[in-house]
Amino acid sequence: xxxxxxxxxxxxxxxxAHEQAAALRAGEVTARGLAEASIARVRAQEPVLNAxxxxxxxxxxxxxxxxxxxxxxxxxxxxxxxxxGVKDLLSTRGVKTTAASNMLRxxxxxVDCTVVTKLREAGAVFIGKTNLDEFAxxxxxxxxxxxxxxxxxxxxxxxxxxxxxxxATVAAGGVPLSLGTDTGGSIRQPAAxxxxxxxxxxxxxxxRFGVIAFASSLEQVGPFARDAEDAALLLSAIAGLDPLDxxxxxxxxxxxxxxxxxxxxxxxxxxxxxxxxDGMEPGVREAVERAIDVFAANGAIxxxxxxxxxxxxxxxxYYIIAPSEASANLARYDGVKxxxxxxxxxxxxxxxxxxxxxxxxxxxxxxxxxxxxxxxxYYDAYYLKAQKVxxxxxxxxxxxxxxxxLLLTPTAPTVAFRLGEKxxxxxxxxxxxxxxxxxxxxxxxxxxxPCGFSEGMPVGLQLVGGMFEEGTLFRAADAYGAVAGxxxxxxxxxxxxGR
Amino acid sequence: MPLTAEEVRHIxxxxxxxxxxAEVARLREQLSTILEHFEVLNAIDTEGVPPTTQSFDLANxxxxxxxxxxxxxxxVLANAPRTEGSYIRVRRVLE
Numbered sequence: 001x002x003x004x005x006x007x008x009x010x011x012x013x014x015x016x017a018h019e020q021a022a023a024l025r026a027g028e029v030t031a032r033g034l035a036e037a038s039i040a041r042v043r044a045q046e047p048v049l050n051a052x053x054x055x056x057x058x059x060x061x062x063x064x065x066x067x068x069x070x071x072x073x074x075x076x077x078x079x080x081x082x083x084x085g086v087k088d089l090l091s092t093r094g095v096k097t098t099a100a101s102n103m104l105r106x107x108x109x110x111v112d113c114t115v116v117t118k119l120r121e122a123g124a125v126f127i128g129k130t131n132l133d134e135f136a137x138x139x140x141x142x143x144x145x146x147x148x149x150x151x152x153x154x155x156x157x158x159x160x161x162x163x164x165x166x167x168a169t170v171a172a173g174g175v176p177l178s179l180g181t182d183t184g185g186s187i188r189q190p191a192a193x194x195x196x197x198x199x200x201x202x203x204x205x206x207x208r209f210g211v212i213a214f215a216s217s218l219e220q221v222g223p224f225a226r227d228a229e230d231a232a233l234l235l236s237a238i239a240g241l242d243p244l245d246x247x248x249x250x251x252x253x254x255x256x257x258x259x260x261x262x263x264x265x266x267x268x269x270x271x272x273x274x275x276x277x278d279g280m281e282p283g284v285r286e287a288v289e290r291a292i293d294v295f296a297a298n299g300a301i302x303x304x305x306x307x308x309x310x311x312x313x314x315x316x317x318y319y320i321i322a323p324s325e326a327s328a329n330l331a332r333y334d335g336v337k338x339x340x341x342x343x344x345x346x347x348x349x350x351x352x353x354x355x356x357x358x359x360x361x362x363x364x365x366x367x368x369x370x371x372x373x374x375x376x377x378y379y380d381a382y383y384l385k386a387q388k389v390x391x392x393x394x395x396x397x398x399x400x401x402x403x404x405x406l407l408l409t410p411t412a413p414t415v416a417f418r419l420g421e422k423x424x425x426x427x428x429x430x431x432x433x434x435x436x437x438x439x440x441x442x443x444x445x446x447x448x449x450p451c452g453f454s455e456g457m458p459v460g461l462q463l464v465g466g467m468f469e470e471g472t473l474f475r476a477a478d479a480y481g482a483v484a485g486x487x488x489x490x491x492x493x494x495x496x497x498g499r
Numbered sequence: 500m501p502l503t504a505e506e507v508r509h510i511x512x513x514x515x516x517x518x519x520x521a522e523v524a525r526l527r528e529q530l531s532t533i534l535e536h537f538e539v540l541n542a543i544d545t546e547g548v549p550p551t552t553q554s555f556d557l558a559n560x561x562x563x564x565x566x567x568x569x570x571x572x573x574x575v576l577a578n579a580p581r582t583e584g585s586y587i588r589v590r591r592v593l594e
Contacts, residue, residue: 107578108577110575203555243562310543315536316540319536336587347592350590351515352515352517355514355516356518356519357517359516367516368514371510384550385545388549388551391549391551392545392548394554427533443554443555
């Protein structure tokens, strides 16, 4: 490749996926050129960010060459040739998939998860497998067997979690798109911490087949991107019914792109008071208030008289249901069929030693919590009670969406906290997900979009939509993004600079 | 009510999770604190409210029972920690 094309590829890496797709079709750059530029930038940033567990250079270049062929033949899908980061919770055939756990540090899946299959068919280029909190349990990416990921805006702070690697690499310009999973905020909270767009789809919108299971009734795979249009592009490619996941919904996937460019005029936006909690950082509150003013000034109808009275119970409901499901899902790691194995004298000793050494502290804590909540004598008091309160919360959300198109809240009560600040205090860490957890409990789609800065760190605005109304979220995120212009703000480490 | 060390060991046993004495002490404190936070649920009236098992209500999905190719022997054994021939080797189950 010559110098001019090389320069153009680096320049294009700074743009969005839809702009890169246009440049690929115009012949300004090849998929291979773009992949080489992405690999070079990611590799240059890894010593300070640690956003990836496994880099996939050889696979990436082969995928890029295949995409170039399809682009030349004129039958390429929109994502053909676009570099993408994949959370290391998503199974990739033949490529190590660790869940950031000692338990799976050498595990190589024999199948692709459905979303990876769909992206392969679309011609996307996988740059690597991104870092996360072990088994997606955490809000800071500090609970990873492979070391912490650093926030590109301030290397002494967390990128959020659990999908911290996927958020950091998009924010730092390594790739325009990445995939995360969101069980209690694990896409939206890191998107907020890193100043990008992150969307949790409606439960059942995206297949979970081949995604290493944590809490099956709560989690969804979703996109990270630098703008709403890119997030819509990626969701379009992964959404839909999957015969391999019987919890996917038989609901047609609408044309999300058609929802863009429609503005905010006439959108009925509720601002539920329970999400503006006492401990909220003043700078976060100010940024969210300014965003509400922007919505109002552009024709949205703001309703501040909205209440979801039981939403404060979402956090305890989550910390009963998610660990309960986790304790069942993680029972499969017995050191027999795959994964870490410790030697001992008897079968039971081996199993206890394998699990004791294979899982990290946070995972053990949640397995213990879930086992307790499901154990004889406590099932009704904890698990069944939590499932009933879940119904109450769902009903409150459904009532709110009868008269509103969107609910608007902060994504998190604070900006990204400092590394080590909360890792020793599980309850303080859990409280960080106060604003994101309710949408997992109710199943509603929700997106975090950048809405300003506090302490020099990005602030996230959360928009929650009605069931299967991702299109409305894209419409609002696109319109607000165009007016507010936060996308142009880049972290100091952006690109090759700042090392 | 704080958990006792005995209760923590009992739960660990149910979960087949090997824990050290230091872990038992730490888990006892942390789990007790977390359980206290669950008490707010008692304030919510759930009389006559059905439980939610997942947020999008779907009935069972059925498909025709048609045979199709499954994973190969080699694939299935590829990640097993201990194998012998075409078997996974395990410890004696019955003493």
